[in-house]
Amino acid sequence: MTERSDEELMGAFVAGQAEAFDLLLQRHQSGLFAFLARQLGDSALAEDLFQEVFLRVVRHRHQFRSDGRFAPWLYQIARHACVDQHRRARLRAADSLDHPAQRDGPAGECLADRMPAAGEDPEAQVLRAELKAAVDEFLTELPSEQREVFLLRTDAELSFPEIAETLGCPLDTAKSRMRYAVATLRRRFGIHPVARVSGGGR
Amino acid sequence: MSDLCHVLEERIGELAGGADVDPTLERLRAHAEECPRCRSLLLQTERALEIYRRTRPAGPSGATLERLRHQARSVLLQERRAQTAWAWNRRLAVAASFVIVAGLGFYLLRGQIERPAAPPLIEHRNPIPEETREPAPSAPKLEQPPEVQAAEPRPDAGSVSPLAPEEAGEAKPPREGYAPAQPFPAVSPPAGEVRAPQRRDVVPQSSAPAKVEAPSAPAEFARARSSDLASRERPGEMSRESPADAYESSGRAALTARQPNPVVARCRELGSQARRNESDQVARGSALLAAADCLRAAEPEEAVDLYLEAASADPALRSSIEQRLLDLQESNVLPQAVRDRIAEWSRGGA
Numbered sequence: 099m100t101e102r103s104d105e106e107l108m109g110a111f112v113a114g115q116a117e118a119f120d121l122l123l124q125r126h127q128s129g130l131f132a133f134l135a136r137q138l139g140d141s142a143l144a145e146d147l148f149q150e151v152f153l154r155v156v157r158h159r160h161q162f163r164s165d166g167r168f169a170p171w172l173y174q175i176a177r178h179a180c181v182d183q184h185r186r187a188r189l190r191a192a193d194s195l196d197h198p199a200q201r202d203g204p205a206g207e208c209l210a211d212r213m214p215a216a217g218e219d220p221e222a223q224v225l226r227a228e229l230k231a232a233v234d235e236f237l238t239e240l241p242s243e244q245r246e247v248f249l250l251r252t253d254a255e256l257s258f259p260e261i262a263e264t265l266g267c268p269l270d271t272a273k274s275r276m277r278y279a280v281a282t283l284r285r286r287f288g289i290h291p292v293a294r295v296s297g298g299g300r
Numbered sequence: 301m302s303d304l305c306h307v308l309e310e311r312i313g314e315l316a317g318g319a320d321v322d323p324t325l326e327r328l329r330a331h332a333e334e335c336p337r338c339r340s341l342l343l344q345t346e347r348a349l350e351i352y353r354r355t356r357p358a359g360p361s362g363a364t365l366e367r368l369r370h371q372a373r374s375v376l377l378q379e380r381r382a383q384t385a386w387a388w389n390r391r392l393a394v395a396a397s398f399v400i401v402a403g404l405g406f407y408l409l410r411g412q413i414e415r416p417a418a419p420p421l422i423e424h425r426n427p428i429p430e431e432t433r434e435p436a437p438s439a440p441k442l443e444q445p446p447e448v449q450a451a452e453p454r455p456d457a458g459s460v461s462p463l464a465p466e467e468a469g470e471a472k473p474p475r476e477g478y479a480p481a482q483p484f485p486a487v488s489p490p491a492g493e494v495r496a497p498q499r500r501d502v503v504p505q506s507s508a509p510a511k512v513e514a515p516s517a518p519a520e521f522a523r524a525r526s527s528d529l530a531s532r533e534r535p536g537e538m539s540r541e542s543p544a545d546a547y548e549s550s551g552r553a554a555l556t557a558r559q560p561n562p563v564v565a566r567c568r569e570l571g572s573q574a575r576r577n578e579s580d581q582v583a584r585g586s587a588l589l590a591a592a593d594c595l596r597a598a599e600p601e602e603a604v605d606l607y608l609e610a611a612s613a614d615p616a617l618r619s620s621i622e623q624r625l626l627d628l629q630e631s632n633v634l635p636q637a638v639r640d641r642i643a644e645w646s647r648g649g650a
Contacts, residue, residue, distance in 0.1 A: 111372075114380065119372045128359045135357040148360050149368055156372045226355075233355045251313070252349060253356065258314070276313035280345055287348035 104168035112159050122168070123152060130176055132253035136237060137180050137245075147183055151176045169256055170263040177246070177264070236286045240279055247272050248279035304331045308338045316345045567594035571606050585614025589621065596624070600633045608645055622646060 102110075102118075104125065110118035130151065135144035154175050162171060237245055243265075250261045262272040308315065308328045315325055315332075332338040574587035592606035604625065611621045625642050628634055634642075 114376055116369070116373045116376055120369055123365060123368060127365060131360045132357050141357055144357065145360050145364055149364050152368050153371060156375050229351065230355045233352055236352070252352060273311070273314060277310060280313040280316055280349075283348045283352060284341075284345045287351045 105164070105166070108159070108162055108168050109164060112162065119156070122155075126169070126172060129254040130172065133173065133249050134176060134180065136249050136253055138183060139234060139237075143183065147176075147179050151179050154179070167260060167263065169254070170260050173250060173254060173256065173264045232286065236283060239286075240282060244275045244279040244282070247275040248283075251276055302331075302335075304328065305335060305338050308332060308335075309341065312341065312345050315342060316349050561598060564595060564598045567591045568599075568602070571595070571602075575609065581613045582616075585610045585617050588613060589617055593624070596628065600628055600631075601635070601638055604628065604634065604638050604642060608641075611645075 102121070104122060107118040107122050111122065127148075131144055131148050134147050134151070135141050138144050138147065151172070155172065158175075162168070237249075240248060246265060247261055250256045250264060251258070256264065258269055258272050258276070261276075262269040265272065304327075307324075308331060311325065311328060314322070315328060328338075329342075332342045568591070571588060571591035574584050574591060577584045577587065588606045588610035592603040592610060595606065596603040607621045607625055611618045625646075629639055629642060
């Protein structure tokens, strides 16, 4: 039995099959959540936005074109949700546990991330925190265009044509942005001590 | 540093991902196996990506996923209900439209439906042409005494109503040019009963239906009976009343009317005939008694004479005659001479 494509599942969901939506959710939950979390630098906020994105999918399912591709459509919705979230964040004044610990610091690190996870080795916690801080620093360093391409490629695992369709840019532009983003990553982590330490252990 | 090294450096982002299948990328990978610089570059890039992927967020919580599934199902269910409601509303609208159209059509066509039924009614009301008329089928029945008709109804006696000739006991073909009233089902009276027509517009205007209208009122019946009584030769066959009562009532009627009564004259004639009957005294006495009863109210003095003659003809009638004479005396209609004569007759008999 061949696996149904995203487009077929979306068509079935538009026709009223709730099971098709479950399959789509199962396929894209990891990549979308990673994309959102990396973009926003906030896991809790990413979870809220993840729910909002899929609710938009449910509400606007009839706007999905049958000849289109589902992944670019989904991540376009996610990008718009992120833009809306950034606009709302500018108006937010009160800090909470979900709020970034340092406004000018690495993106994605929040107060909850600094709390140790239950049952985790303290040394591993330290290494994990350092690595996450380095990754957040790397993403902050990237220009937004390169970051989007990099996140869509590495976290969402979209193909370059899908990335180009999602961002509305030429295919070569997407590949070029990816090249620069990877060069930046290599410079930061190719000789990174954490990479050497954690490369054999984990 | 060859051209392939430049190409690999430019496409290192595509190579590091490793998902896309491209012949150029495969050739670059093969080049990286041979070129130490390119191999080092590719290894560092893949290692950096591996480090980056280690920090990949775990994913949304199960509660969030479950909430999403529930909301998706709720939205689908609401949409399905809305579609069902819309479908039912559409059906109801179609049904209501159909009912309205049907009612309107019925209302508009009702006049056209009723108009075709009018011609038979008009045709029915038209007078029957003279050449197609026939005498009323039951007109000859009036020759019999109506009392006899009413007393002995024949089971097969038909109605004389012209509205229902087919319901008469005698099978008669429908008259030509006379519609036998399908729009107006005829209600025939019970067998033997003669009823006047109730619909003036359907009564034929010929002379035959006039005979059909039998006298049913008591006054008309009494008149017919009295005229019939006058035409009878023998009083005993006139009616079921006793001859004496019949003649007495007729005599009283004549006396009240103060007119020459043919019944009285006939009774006198019968009395004269009885007087001439010398052969059978018993029959003579009975005839005289009957004539006296008839004349008792109109001509009491003549009745007294007849009573006395009847008593002398048949002595067996004496007791009944004495009672009749006593009644006459008590009625104070007799002159004194006659009353004395009666008293003398009574004493003589005693």
